[in-house]
Amino acid sequence: MSKDLEKKADGIYLAGRFSEWLVGAWILESGGECAVMEMPPPTAGDINPALIVKKMLDEKGWKCRYLIFSHPHWDHTASIAEYRKTFPDAIFVAHYSAPLFLKMSEYYWTKGYLILRESPWDNVKEQCGNEWFLNNFNYIYQSDTLELSLAGEPLYLIYAPKHSLGDVHCLFKGVLFTGDWWLYEGDPCQDLAACSKAVESIERVEKFLTDKDYRAHSIFSAHGDNLFYDIDVAEALTRTRQYHLGVEEKMPDLRDWKNFGIDVLYRYFFPS
Numbered sequence: 001m002s003k004d005l006e007k008k009a010d011g012i013y014l015a016g017r018f019s020e021w022l023v024g025a026w027i028l029e030s031g032g033e034c035a036v037m038e039m040p041p042p043t044a045g046d047i048n049p050a051l052i053v054k055k056m057l058d059e060k061g062w063k064c065r066y067l068i069f070s071h072p073h074w075d076h077t078a079s080i081a082e083y084r085k086t087f088p089d090a091i092f093v094a095h096y097s098a099p100l101f102l103k104m105s106e107y108y109w110t111k112g113y114l115i116l117r118e119s120p121w122d123n124v125k126e127q128c129g130n131e132w133f134l135n136n137f138n139y140i141y142q143s144d145t146l147e148l149s150l151a152g153e154p155l156y157l158i159y160a161p162k163h164s165l166g167d168v169h170c171l172f173k174g175v176l177f178t179g180d181w182w183l184y185e186g187d188p189c190q191d192l193a194a195c196s197k198a199v200e201s202i203e204r205v206e207k208f209l210t211d212k213d214y215r216a217h218s219i220f221s222a223h224g225d226n227l228f229y230d231i232d233v234a235e236a237l238t239r240t241r242q243y244h245l246g247v248e249e250k251m252p253d254l255r256d257w258k259n260f261g262i263d264v265l266y267r268y269f270f271p272s
């Protein structure tokens with residue numbers, strides 16, 4: 001299926017929204033260098049989004065430098081193997097929490113059915129050879145923030161668990177990508193471990209913007225369904241933080257999850 005590259009903001013393009021979950025496949029560009037963000041599963045009957053993104057980059061003469069994703073949920077990462085094959089020279093960048101969660105299968109109840117999704121890593125191993133999972137990322141960082149560059153234009157990644165324990169925000173050309181975060185009041189997220197970390201994550205993003213004196217003007221969701229242009233980003237973060245503070249007061253059990261450390265899990269599953 002042919003698709004057009006949609007320009008959503010300066011240097012920010014949407015190659016399409018894929019699969020039944022309509023996850024955005026994003027291209028962030030500066031000076032011909034790109035970061036490709038999200039690796040969604042294909043839409044039924046269509047070719048893999050990796051091939052669609054590649055064709056668009058080739059038409060523009062752009063080069064994919066980085067492959068990044070907002071969080072290690074299946075709908076955002078199911079095509080890792082295809083992206084790896086399609087962009088062999090790109091650097092896969094991931095927060096070190098990601099491989100841990102990607103290695104796990106996802107399961108959840110919906111409409112009375114138990115849905116089980118195999119780990120994206122099973123696909124990676126099958127399709128890319130029997131590589132050990134860490135080898136599938138070229139660059140794994142452990143810090144809370146990371147600065148990348150596209151032809152001199154900074155692209156920041158900020159570890160910010162709220163919707164999932166592997167959430168990473170991406171900040172590029174004044175747009176804050178918040179993954180699958182619910183903003184403002186009423187977050188329906190059921191992942192208590194991540195929700196209890198929400199305040200900490202929001203404070204981290206706020207502090208990052210303040211310390212850098214960075215003027216973020218818009219907030220985009222990874223699915224591309226909520227594009228908040230020219231909004232008061234500080235107010236959006238403040239209101240979201242205040243909501244979560246209120247939830248913590250109403251649900252004191254959440255506090256038990258405060259010490260739920262990625263480090264603990266990581267060391268348990270993957271002792272070095």
Ligand SMILES: [Fe+2]
Nearest residue numbers: 071073163180
């Ligand atoms: Fe998600």
Ligand SMILES: [Fe+2]
Nearest residue numbers: 073075076180
């Ligand atoms: Fe999602």
